[in-house]
Amino acid sequence: MVYALIIIALLLILLGLVWLDFRLGRRSLIINEEPIEPLVRESRMQLLTTGDHFVECLMQDLFHAEKHIHMLFYIFRDDHIGQKIIDLLELKAKQGVKVRLMVDMFGCKISFRNKRKLKKAGVKLHLTPPLSFPYFFFKLNQRNHRKIVICDSKVAYFGGYNIGDEYLGRDPKFGRWRDLHIRMQGNGVQDLQKSFLNDWEDVCHKSFEDASFYPALQPGTQKLIMFPTNGLFLEEQQLKHIEAVKHSLTIATAYFIPSERMMKALIQATKRGVQIKIILPKKSDHPLVREAAFPYFDSLLRSGVQIYQYYRGFFHTKAILFDHDAAYLGTANFDKRSFFINLEQNSYIYDKDFIKLIAAEIDYDISISHQLTMEEYQKRSLYFRLKEKIASAVSDFL
Structure with missing residues (x-):
């Protein structure tokens, strides 16, 4: 009995220290992080709506790279499609192209054999974000959720796709994978280059300090702003756009766990007469994230928000439409982890023709999704409601 009490006491002390480390780490981030001041860029963008199209375009640009390849992904698997990209990176490095590859430490699924092969060819591979003291547990909980590729400082990619067979719809567990990614040329490439190099540093x-990484680029005609976030300022940017909406707001997200300020902003928007639609997956790829969303649905449904569950595969899109005048597209979900913990890559797009392309994809996905009704919501089982309680207790970390 005495030993059991000692073990319980030690566990409580450990949990307390982890909690304190996390809170102090968050406080340190708030104190030291500089406010974002993104520049308006003019670029040429191509919307990639399938994993096959994304990989096809990516491999072509990797193949034609002559000077450098900078690549950062949250998840990189050396399965069928991942192995093809690894082999291509090895080839380019042997041709003299400088290849720098970063993968999140928990998302790196590259075998030791492939790591050794890449290193032998000259590829620089690092795991991110780096761990250090103080605030070890806070940094351990931070995920580098960015997905960035830059080839020769001329063409770049960002969006929702990682590297793996499931993103091409080849995993029967998930089925068809719905996501959006952007291929970009023009001066917006410089912002992605800077984001990558900051993480690399x-x-x-x-x-x-090499100026060759930032050559003068011919601007395009599509206006946008791009900026990375490390757990700060994204909530403020999203709130600013939501509070300016007058007619319609459409949120596409894989995970819906909004902050208190976000929920308040959504409810206030409905009172202004804004029509709000939210689309998210019916199935989940992580434990409890689906259940964590449901406690928010009651007040949203009562306020007239339309909630759609995509069930024809896995819905991983991260986009928001603001009155069709602006659109968010990036790596961040509409959840507290994206707002307050993760390293994300974000953009707001102001080109109306490009926004129409994004809207067409989301509208189609909504049209083939199931709309959640209040009657259905109230019929949740006791077991499901119990999982909601558990999910809510740990929602800050999901």
Whole structure:
């Protein structure tokens, strides 16, 4: 009995220390992080709506790279499609192209054999974000959720796709994978280059002052702003856009766990007469994230918000339409982890023709999704409601 009490006491002390580490780490981030001041860029963008199209375009640009390839992904698997990209990176490195690859430490599914092969070819591979003291547990909980590729500082990619067979719809567990990604040319490439190199410097503790990484680029005609976030300022940016909406707001997200301020903003928007639609997956790829969303649905449904559940595969899109005047597209979900913890890559697009392309994809997905009704919501089982309670207790970390 005494030993059991000692073990319980030690566990409570450990949990307390983890909690304190997390809170102090968050406080340190708030104190030290500089406010974002994104520039309006003019670029040429191509919307990629399937994993096959994304990989096809990506491999073509990787193949034609002559100077450098910078690649950062949250998840990189060396399955069938991942192995093809690994082999291509190895080839380019042997041809003299500087290849720098970063993968999140928990999302890196590259075998030791492939890591050794890449290193032998000259590819620089690092895991991110780096761990250090103090605030070890806070940093351990941070995920580098960005997905960025830059080839020769001329063409770049960002969006929702990682590297793996499931993103091409080849995993029967998930089925058809719905996501959006952007291929970009023009001066917006410089912002993605800067985001990548900042992360690289954090890992390598080496500064890159090479001006060749930022050549003068021919601007396009599509206006947007791009910025990375490290757990700060994204909530403020989203709130600013939501509060300016007058007619319609459409949120497409894989995970819906909004902050208190976000929920208040959504409810206030309905009172202004804004029509709000939310589309999210019916099935989940992580434990409890689906259940964590349901406690928010009651007040949203009562306020007239339309909630759609995509069931014809897995819905991974991260986009928001604001009156069709602006659109968010990036790596962040509509959840507290994206707002307050993760490293994300974000953009707001102001080109109306491009926004129409995004809207057409989301509208189609809504048209083939199931709309959740209040009657259905109230018929949730006791077991499901119990999982909601558990999910709510840990929702900050899901």
